[in-house]
Amino acid sequence: MGGCENLEAVDLSQNNLTGSIPKGIFRLRSLSKLLLLDNDLSGAIPPEVGNCSSLVRFRANGNGITGAIPPEIGLLKNLSFLDLSSNRLTGAIPGAMAGCRNLTFVDLHDNNIGGSLPDGLFEGLVSLQYIDLSDNSIGGDLPPAIGSLTSLTKLILARNQFSGQIPPAIGSCSRLQLLDLSNNGLSGEIPAIIGKIMALEIAVNLSFNDLSGQIPAEFAALIRLGVLDLSHNRLSGDLQPLAALENLVALNVSFNNFSGRVPDSVFFSKLPIGDLEGNPSLCLARCSGFDDVSDRINARRAGRVATAVLLSVAVVLFATAAIALVSRRRAHREDGCDDAEKDGDLSPPWEVTLYQKMEIGVVDVARRLTASNVIGRGWSGVVYRVRIPSTGALIAVKKFRTGDEAAAAAFACEIGALARVRHRKIVRLLGWAANRRSRLLFYDYLPSGTLGGLLHGGGMVAAVEWEMRLGIAVGVAEGLAYLHHDCAPAIIHGDVKTENVLLGERYEACLADFGLARVVDDGGADRRDSHTPGFAGSYGYIAPEHGCMTRITTKSDVYSFGVVLLETITGRRPADPAFGEGQSVVQWVQDHLRRKRDPAEVVDPRLQGRADPQVQEMLQALGIALLCTSTRPDDRPTMKDVAALLRGIHGHDDPSNPAEARKPGSVSVGDGEVRKRDEPSEAAIRTPSQCSLAFSSSSSRSIDNCLQ
Known part of the structure; x- marks a missing residue:
């Protein structure tokens, strides 16, 4: 293959290849794309990689590659996409990688990379938009030069050994949409300037660190943020800076030292107790005579005992009613008036996940999936227009065909794609619900058809x-x-x-x-x-x-x-x-x-x-x-x-x-x-x-x- 001087792209992905990456492949002077992902390759990346000056994309993720990342990779001035994730790489990230000034995407997660981030790395990678170094053993401080990554949209450094404070310079990453520094040893206060990164809309995860101090008041400006996890730190003060975050769909502040009353809002009133526990001095907004969250948890446990007794009695009554109901439905079906949903496809219990801050009662929604509300039909299911009773808002609900493997795969594909994209020209996924038989997706309703x-x-x-x-x-x-x-x-x-x-x-x-x-x-x-x-x-x-x-x-x-x-x-x-x-x-x-x-x-x-x-x-x-x-x-x-x-x-x-x-x-x-x-x-x-x-x-x- 080394003789194919004009070869521009090599894709050997998913072929069960074994052995080491051949050195000769990097003698292809015109090679711009090398894809070796999802094989069984082993050995180290040869230093000859630096000879392939035309390389733009290099992916070898999902193999068993060992050794350190060769410093010669810094000679690849045209490299824009590097994915070496899910291998067995060791050693430290070479400082020479700063020479790859056109890099926009770097994924090194799930390796055994150690050491610390080299000085000058981020100053060189000025074009970087995405970096994932999670699930490694990288330690040391986060360098202030991280603020030079002004094009960065996603920073994922979770599950490493970083220590020291979060550098305030991170506020210069004005395009940052996702910040994940969880499961490290970071200490000190949360920089207030993070609250001024208005692009943050996907998630901020600072959990499982050693952070202290209060939630910065500036966090009140993160009105587009969807997920915030501050759990398992030593944070104190109250939660009032989070009261105005109207777009939150998930919040976890458990196991800190927060105190005062939880904000009196619909979102906080429906927040699971588990996302608040571990804060002994934190009181619910509607405490009903209980002084803190711990009392509320104990009360709930006592309530379960009483509930169990009542349920025992209710079961007998329910069984009697069920027999009568079945008899009535059987007679009704014999008269030709059975409902289309008699098989219980839309019966609770439902597993529900919402990506937007809104109330969707799935049982109420299911009752409105009738022929009169159908607005579209496709190969995977039927789409309905549904008005939510509690708010009067209209949404579109897609019900996937029951018992169809292709429809089930389509359901998974839609969630996998839409849950991670946000664009004004892409339909917004509000959430999904599923029971033992049926799958539902909730979207924004667009009134003018197709x-x-x-x-x-x-x-x-x-x-x-x-x-x-x-x-x-x-x-x-x-x-x-x-x-x-x-x-x-x-x-x-x-x-x-x-x-x-x-x-x-x-x-x-x-x-x-x-x-x-x-x-x-x-x-x-x-x-x-x-x-x-x-x-x-x-x-x-x-x-x-x-x-x-x-x-x-x-x-x-x-x-x-x-x-x-x-x-x-x-x-x-x-x-x-x-x-x-x-x-x-x-x-x-x-x-x-x-x-x-x-x-x-x-x-x-x-x-x-x-x-x-x-x-x-x-x-x-x-x-x-x-x-x-x-x-x-x-x-x-x-x-x-x-x-x-x-x-x-x-x-x-x-x-x-x-x-x-x-x-x-x-x-x-x-x-x-x-x-x-x-x-x-x-x-x-x-x-x-x-x-x-x-x-x-x-x-x-x-x-x-x-x-x-």
């Missing part, structure tokens, strides 16, 4: 508005770009179609239905596990490579999005019978353009007659859709580039990445290729009237040429 309903629902005024359609397409592209490029690891949706694009009150797009979602092993191919369904996609949207591949990629989502964009432009379903047997909207558009016919003729008749600037916008979008639906996956653009191009047509930038939408260049399909115009101005991508459209059979050049 993009499929908008396009094919029959005569709705909104369906004829091009500006609205384009805005929806931009939203879907941004949602997919977030999944592919901003999640770590990335996520493949697996079932992008118009029926899975939900629409809000103002027709803002929201990508939904993650039942076929997969975690990406390294920015490209999916990583399957026992929960992953054995198929992906919907007929008409599936990328052509699915017929000859066992693994899907992010480019498969790009193809499906291209079909969605074509459907949005043409108003035709992906497999419209009018196309002929076995033909799709992709082939229909390609055949039309091969015949040198007017490209505007493929546009939805309801969009005909628009002003020339709008027509040109439609044709530019059509060119992008054709790029996305290229037969070869490598010829398709990334969703990040697609979103940038569509924003350019739509006339607005992505506020989170303004430079991305300002890349010059306009899409032109002419002479059989998609190409960049010569020396375009910044306005070129924004001006639809500059677009010309023709087509021939060789149309598929990478969209990268359009974005230089």
Whole structure:
């Protein structure tokens, strides 16, 4: 293999490989991606790794690799993704790693790495966004230079041997969303400046340390935070700084020295006693004559004895009532009036997990899963619109098919994907519930239906508005770009179609239905596990490579999005019978353009007659859709580039990445290729009237040429 000088990517993952990593593989001067994960490799990483200067991604996690991380790894100036987790690495992290100035992702968790963090490490890794060093034996102080990681979003140092104080410089990590320093030996007070990191919205875990002092008053500003764990420390004072944290879904302050009354709020009144215990001087807000939490726990124990006696009596009465009820239902069923849920699929007890601060009574919700409330049906189950009685709020509830293994896998996939992502273009998962037979997911309710309903629902005024359609397409592209490029690891949706694009009150797009979602092993191919369904996609949207591949990629989502964009432009379903047997909207558009016919003729008749600037916008979008639906996956653009191009047509930038939408260049399909115009101005991508459209059979050049 060492002779393959032009080889750019090597993926040998999940092949039960044994032995050491061969030194020769690092002589491949063009190698940019090396994936060796989930094998049985052993031995040390050879120092020759430093010779592979072109390496961008290196993953060897899930093996039995031993020895120390070689300092030569610091010679990899282009390295951006390093995952050596779940091995048997020893020694200390080499200070030379600071030379990898382009590193954005580092995962070394679950090894035997020791020593302390080397001086200068964080000063060098200025591009770092994600670092996980958990489950090692790293000790020493946390260096103040950690504040130089201004792009960091996730810092996970749990279950190590760090000591000393948490450096206040951590407040400079202004983009930090998750902070986990649990199970170490950290001491001193919690830096107040952590309360000023407004990006903290996933979790702050400082449990199992030796922290003292009070909860900083600044913590009251963490209004977006979902999980806070301060348990098993020596913290004191009261809990009032946490009273205003309205988005908390989990809080644990047990086994500290807190005192005073627990805040008088709905959240604290429903907080489990176990999350408050171990604070002898802490009194519940509604103590009912008890002075502290310990008294309340003892009272509950005494109450259980009395409850057991009462239950013994109640069982007899209940049995009698049950016999009568069964007899009545049997008679009712014989009259043909039995309820659809007679089998008890929706009966308690329920296991419930909520990710948002809200009240959802599952028993009340289950009663409202009736035919009159159905708003959608899919392969894995039925979606209902439900109004929560206690608050009057509307939510969407998805009930998965009972006794179906594929549906059960879809349930696990949705939770696995949606519980860890937050984006305005991704449907928000509120929580889930399950009993012995049924599984329910709770989402935000979006009142305007789906993009499929908008396009094919029959005569709705909104369906004829091009500006609205384009805005929806931009939203879907941004949602997919977030999944592919901003999640770590990335996520493949697996079932992008118009029926899975939900629409809000103002027709803002929201990508939904993650039942076929997969975690990406390294920015490209999916990583399957026992929960992953054995198929992906919907007929008409599936990328052509699915017929000859066992693994899907992010480019498969790009193809499906291209079909969605074509459907949005043409108003035709992906497999419209009018196309002929076995033909799709992709082939229909390609055949039309091969015949040198007017490209505007493929546009939805309801969009005909628009002003020339709008027509040109439609044709530019059509060119992008054709790029996305290229037969070869490598010829398709990334969703990040697609979103940038569509924003350019739509006339607005992505506020989170303004430079991305300002890349010059306009899409032109002419002479059989998609190409960049010569020396375009910044306005070129924004001006639809500059677009010309023709087509021939060789149309598929990478969209990268359009974005230089």
